[in-house]
Amino acid sequence: MNIHNLQMLTFDCSRLESVRYFQGEIDRRSKAQPNQGTSQLAQANHTCDAISELAFHSQTFRQYAIHQSFYAQIRESSGLSAQVVVRCIAKVADAYKLHKKTQRKFKALGTIAFDDRILTWRTQKQTVNIWTVGARQLIPYVCGERQKQLLESRQGEADLVYRKGNFFLLAVCDILEPTAKEIDDAIGVDFGIVNLATDSDGQSYSGDAIEKNRQWYQKRRDILQ
DSSP: OOOOBBBOOOOBBSTTTTEEEEEEEETTTTTOOOOOOHHHHHHHHHHHHHHHHHHHHHTTTTTHHHHHHHHHHHHHHOOOHHHHHHHHHHHHHTTTOOOOOOOOOTTOOOOOOETTTTTTETTTTTTEOOOOSOOOEEEEEEEEEEHHHHHHHEEEEEEEEEEEEEEEEEEEEOOOOOOOOOSSSSOEEEOOOEEEETTSSOOOEHHHHHHHHHHHHHHHHHHHO
16 A cells, blocks of 8 residues: 555534544555555446446436445455445545436546454554555554644544555544633724724824825925826
8 A cells, every 4th residue: 555654634613613624644664565545446446336336227316225225245356445435436426415316426536435344543653554455554644743643532533645645544533622722912993084093992093294284295205296
């Protein structure tokens, strides 16, 4: 797997204010084989294409219905583990939620979601135990101190993303929003024309001196023109 990198990048707020995303890069010191990462993504996305074709031609788009109709067939033909096939079915069902007019196709190295059955975090040692085509592998990752704290509240799936030759993991972390602090020493300011500013304490700040300078420069411009 050129699953060689999980360097911590940034996290972004998601749809819910209490949820943030952890993004890390798999450590380049990993001993994982160079082609395993791309192979697992390619095989999983190839399976998604096969599921998508079956779903489109049978007009079966709900995840449960796809699972009931095609799981056994795909499991046998793909050679993937049971849970990976389940995740592929979920990816196809999600894709058809956008529209069902055309058959959905997937990039060879597109993102695949990993749940706790096929990816296990070991935050104390900064490693992940992850499914690959050949076998599960224990692979180190690197991240910042803030991201280590976020991972303690990780929830649900993690996305394996291939970007510019490196592999990244994106995980959702459910954290409490910080309590708003009471602030007593703030001041509000209203800007105007006659008075340049008036603060919330009622103090006004005149612009007389500035107005005199403005008028003087205006007269000079009039003379020079």
